[in-house]
Amino acid sequence: MKKIIFYFIISSLVFGETKKWDAHSAYLLPQKRWEMGLFQPFRYGYSESIEYSVYPLWFFVIPNFSLKKSQNDIAGFTSASQYKIVYPTPFLNMIAKEGIMGIIAPDFQMPPMLGLSASWLMSKNMAGVDLTLNGGLDMGFAFGDLDTRSTIDIPLVYHRLGVYYNNWGFHTGLDVQKNISEKIGALADIDLRLLPGLNGNYSLEHKLLISWNKSENFRVLTGYKFVMGEYPYGSDMHLLPYIPMAETWVPIIELQWARKKR
C-alpha cells in the first residue's frame, strides 16, 4: 500500500495529469499525442511531464514556442507552469508598408523584439466541472527604437503587442469546461491582461465555445469571443469574429485534429 501511495506521490511530482482537448488547463497532453486546430497551436505531448506547442502557420514570420511543464499539485489542484517565447518582428515589418494590408504605417521600422511569458496554471474537477485558474507575468524587450505610434489599435492585437511598448504586464484568467453529453462539451473563459502605465492598460476577454467531439481525433467548436478594454483612443468592446463588409458578427468555427504518434 505504501508503495502505491509513494508511486502516486512521485508520479504527481514527475508526471502531470494528462487530458485530451484541454489546451488551456494545467493538464498536459498524453505522451506522443498531438492536437492542432485552425486557430489553435500545434501541441505535442513530449513526455508525461512536458508538452510543447507552436503556431506552425505563423512560425516562419512570428517564430514562437511554448512549453508546459507539470508541477506539484497544490491544494488538490493539478498544477503546471507554462513558458512562451515569441519574436514578432519579421511579421510586423511585413505589415509596416504602403498600400493595402499596410497595417502599420510605412514610416516605422520595427526593431528586433522578444516576448517572454511565464504562467502558472491550476486545474481541478469540481462537481463535474473542470476549473482552471491561471496567472503570470509577461515581458517584452525591444532592441532598438520602438515608436509608440506604431501600435496596432485593434482588439486582441493591441494588448498582446502592448507588452513590447510597456516592457511588462500581467495576465490572469479562469476557464470552466464541462461535458454536457458524451460528445458535446462547453468551454467558457475569462482572461484579464494588465499593462500598468500603458495608454490602454487593460483588456478583458471572454470566450464561450460549444464543442462537438466527433472522435478522439477530431472535433468542431463554435461560439463567440467578447473583448473589452482600454485603447489609446478610449474604452471599447467588440464581439468577435466580425465580418467588416457585411457588418455582422459570425460564430467562431474552429476545427481541431489530433493523433497519437506510434
Added chain:
Amino acid sequence: MKKFLSILGLLLILGCDPFVTEFEDLSNALMYEADSKSNETYDSGNVKVVTWNIRFGIARFPFFGDSCGDDVILDDETIEKNMAAIADSLNAIDADIVLLQEVDVSSKRTGYMDQVQYLLDNTNLNYGCYASMWKADFIPSDGIGRIDAGNAILSKYELTDAERIQLRLRTDQDGLTQYFYLRRNIVKAKIPALAQGSKDFYAVDIHATAFATDNTKQQHIAKYVEILGEIQFSGDYFVTGGDLNSVPPGSVIDFCLSDVCSDESFHTDADGGPHKEGSYFDNFEGEPNILNPLYEAYDAAIDSDDANLPIHLTHGPSTSDIKYDRKLDYLFTNGIWENTLSKTHQASWELSDHLPVSAILNVGGE
C-alpha cells in the same frame, strides 16, 4: 437559457458597432460645447464668418494621401503645436461662425486628439457640431488605422437642429475601396441667436470631392445648391462655405504638371491625358463653370471677378514650394457680405494646404 440569450443579445448590441460607419442620407450631427463658455450672447451687429480646411492639424506635413509625401502619422507634439497655432489664428480672426473641413476627432494619424473639442476649448468659440466623412475602426491600408475625420461648424452662439447630409459616394472606385473610402457630407445647423424676426439663420458647411474622375463633384455641388435653395425658398438666411474642390470660373483648370510627383507622368497621351486626380478641373462637361449657379444666386465673399487674383488663392500642394496657386475655398450667403472686408488669410499658409477665408455679414442688410 433565457439569461444566456439575454447576455448574448447584450453583447451583440454593445460589441457590434459597425467596422466602417455608413450614414443615412440625413442624420444628426454630433454636438459639442466648450468646457468654459465666454461672450455667447449676440447683441446685434455684423457677424464674421470664416471657412478653413485645417488638414487635420498636420500643416504642411508630407502626408501620403494628398501630396507627394509618403508619411502617415505625425508626432503628438507637432500636432499640438499646429493645433495651437490654428487656435491662435482663429482667435486673431475672431469669427462668430467657423466652418471647418478635415477635422479629426479620433484618428490614429493625429494621436486621437478631438480637434473639435480642442478648438472650442482654446478659442473664443462656444458651440460646435460635427459630421464624420471618414469613420472606421480600422483602415487596413498605409497604416492609417482608426479614423474619424469630418466637417465641423463652430460658433460663439448656440447651434441647434444640426444635420449631417450625405453626399453621393464616388462611382469610379471598386466596391472594397469604396467601402473603406470617404463619405463626404454637408453639415447644416441653425443658429437661433442670429434669427431675424421670423426668419431662421443657418450655417452650412461642405467639403466636396477632390479626387473623383466621374461626375461625383457635379452631384456634390448640385446637392449643395439644392440645400441652399431650400433655405432660400423658406425665406430664411444662411451663411455657407467650405472646400468645394472646384476652381472659380475663368481659372486655370489644369494643375497636373505643377502637382506632379517625381514618380508620376501626365499629359503623355495623344488626347492630352492622363490627368492627375484632384489637379484637373475639366473632367466632365461644364466643370470649369460648376460654381456659376452659386455665384449667380448668392453673394460671394470674394466676387467671381476677383476670385482668381493672387491675393485670393487658397490652396497649394503641401509638398511643393508653392504656397498657394488656386482657389478652392469659398463663402456665400443669401444675405449681404461687407465685400470690402472679405479676406483670404494667406499669412496662415504654413498651417494647412488650404487658407482661411473670412467675410463679414451685414446682418439685416438687403
